[in-house]
Amino acid sequence: MTSIAWSLVEVAARLLERNEREAVLGDLVETREGEWEGLLGILGLAVRRQLMLWKNWRPWLASFGLALPCSLLLMGFSLSISQTYQGLINSTLFKGSGIVLGPGCALLLCNVLLLVAWSWTGGFVMGSMSRRTVRVSIALSFAPCVFCLTRFHVESLSRFCLLLFLLPAAWGVRRGLQIARIRLRSAVVLAATITVLTIPAWSSNGSWIPNWALSWPAWYLVATASRSAASKEEKRWRIS
Template sequence: MVRLDWRVVEGAAGLLGCEDREAVLGDLVEAGEGAWRGLLDVLGLVVRRQTELWRSWRPWVAALGVALPFSFLLMGFSVSVSLGYRQVTLHGGWLGLAGRAVLLVVLAWASGFVVGSVSRRTLWVSVVATLSPCLFCLARFRIASLSRGCLLLFVLPAVLGVWWGLRGRTVGAGVGLMLALGVSMGMGLWGGWWGNWFLVWPVWYLVVLGRGDEKAYPRG
């Protein structure tokens, strides 16, 4: 088998878990399968594994309950913070802007944490579910006074949240409760549109996780 062909097969096998990946690649080497046959075998196994994962509620919550709707809401919140910055440079009101900015960071981080912790093995679907609305809105952004980049203020804290969730970390119940109460109060003061309240539930999810062992939460 040509070296490049092996790299293609190995790349496809990267979609599998560590144990499956090593076992499948070992079997292909022993069987002396050709590149195309090996690639089809690996992709077939990937499809079967992914189908099994989607029988659980976790990937549905991560992709369709958080990643997709939260992308639209967090982009709207990002634009609100950007518009608020322009206003305070003219009329003041830095406290309100700071409150909204902190809310944006915490809400984006918490949503990313839920995606990373609830369904790690279907993370790629959640990434697609996040990127699709972002690309759609970037292509249609028409606020002359703002750059398109203002839509993506939430991305970095969300990525950090995903990373935190993938590593199996959480926060203590006390810290989580203080954070959730603070965010809920902040939403009442600076949250704006009532639909933004939907963004709060991942923060309360942290409280639920914190009541048990820091590493004892469901993963997909």
């Protein structure tokens, strides 16, 4: 087998699960099938495996109901926080050796906490809801980011202010891939805290729509944790 063709086969095999990848590569070596035929066969198998995953509703919700719309909303919220911070700094008054902050400091802190909480919960749900299609969800999250970065024209702000949500979101995705769900008590506290933090914006017309669009992952965690707790309690009841 030529090194270049076999390298392409090995790269394509990475699209498969580890156990299946090893079996397929072993079969190719034993049967001495042509490299290009083997490459096409692996790609076809990988496509079929991916299509089977999308028969379930979870990948669709994780990708098109969470990753894509929430990345757009979180970019807008990141920009709002950056503008609020800039206005707050410009209104800061220096009196002697002390600093008197302008109005809106408490609201800024509330918004920062909301951004972190929304980003983390969204990332966690995206990672835990459909782990095997998480790469598609990540790609759909980055697509609007790249689009908006290339068209950002606010001279007083860096274009990277749109990406304030990325670090907590990446943290959430990592945790979601590691564990399927969090404890019920933690989920309830997190969801309740997010809901309380959105209260100051309820008076604004139409703001409740993006707020609830970004808050539903937290309450989804409550629902999954509650269902898990109920299942464990039922098992204990049956054993006893």
